[in-house]
Amino acid sequence: MSSEPPPGSGQQPPDDDPFRKQPPPAEGSGSPYSTPPPYGGSPHGGGDPYGGGPADPLAGMPPLAPSGRRTLARIIDMIMVAVVVWLITWGFGVSEFDVDSDDMQYGKSLAQSALAAVLYIAYDTILITRSGQTLGKKWLGMRVANLDNGSTPSAQTTLIRSAVLWIPFAFCCACIWTAISGGWSYFDKPYKQGLHDKAAKTVVVVSTT
Numbered sequence: 606m607s608s609e610p611p612p613g614s615g616q617q618p619p620d621d622d623p624f625r626k627q628p629p630p631a632e633g634s635g636s637p638y639s640t641p642p643p644y645g646g647s648p649h650g651g652g653d654p655y656g657g658g659p660a661d662p663l664a665g666m667p668p669l670a671p672s673g674r675r676t677l678a679r680i681i682d683m684i685m686v687a688v689v690v691w692l693i694t695w696g697f698g699v700s701e702f703d704v705d706s707d708d709m710q711y712g713k714s715l716a717q718s719a720l721a722a723v724l725y726i727a728y729d730t731i732l733i734t735r736s737g738q739t740l741g742k743k744w745l746g747m748r749v750a751n752l753d754n755g756s757t758p759s760a761q762t763t764l765i766r767s768a769v770l771w772i773p774f775a776f777c778c779a780c781i782w783t784a785i786s787g788g789w790s791y792f793d794k795p796y797k798q799g800l801h802d803k804a805a806k807t808v809v810v811v812s813t814t
Contacts, residue, residue: 667810670747672791678741722775729767734760748812766805
């Protein structure tokens with residue numbers, strides 16, 4: 606037999622009524638980005654950030670960065686580093702080789718690719734380890750964060766992320782790999798991760814600073 610008063614009686618249910626709806630928790634409380642969970646824990650519950658969790662796996666996270674904005678930031682970064690690569694190769698005469706020898710042409714291409722890979726990886730690793738932001742991400746209000754606790758990725762984590770993105774780009778697949786790895790975020794759910802994010806277990810979120 607129900608303990609609730611009949612409709613229209615004007616009486617309120619007692620405080621200990623199990624069906625009495627409790628007020629929602631204060632907004633912002635329990636954010637995984639203010640109090641990191643134990644090592645290996647997920648901000649969404651469970652020990653594996655890629656495993657099962659509550660109905661809303663994004664609860665408590667800053668907003669994920671839009672994929673279109675991420676693409677624009679990546680283009681900005683690519684242009685800036687490409688200019689440096691061109692200036693260095695031009696200064697050393699690498700881009701001036703004009704010979705028929707296949708070996709010389711291969712050497713030229715390999716040197717440019719190696720330089721590009723080193724500079725792109727160094728650019729991403731140094732800046733993201735410092736603040737979670739490359740220049741492109743900083744200008745567009747985003748940052749890279751660890752998926753498990755929202756902190757700025759370590760140098761090792763960022764190196765993995767950068768290597769997965771830039772080594773194939775520099776040596777074989779160029780823009781095709783960048784489109785695949787970065788474009789993955791357009792379809793990935795629920796974290797909007799690129800393939801390089803998945804390798805390093807990172808996400809890109811909107812920056813609050």
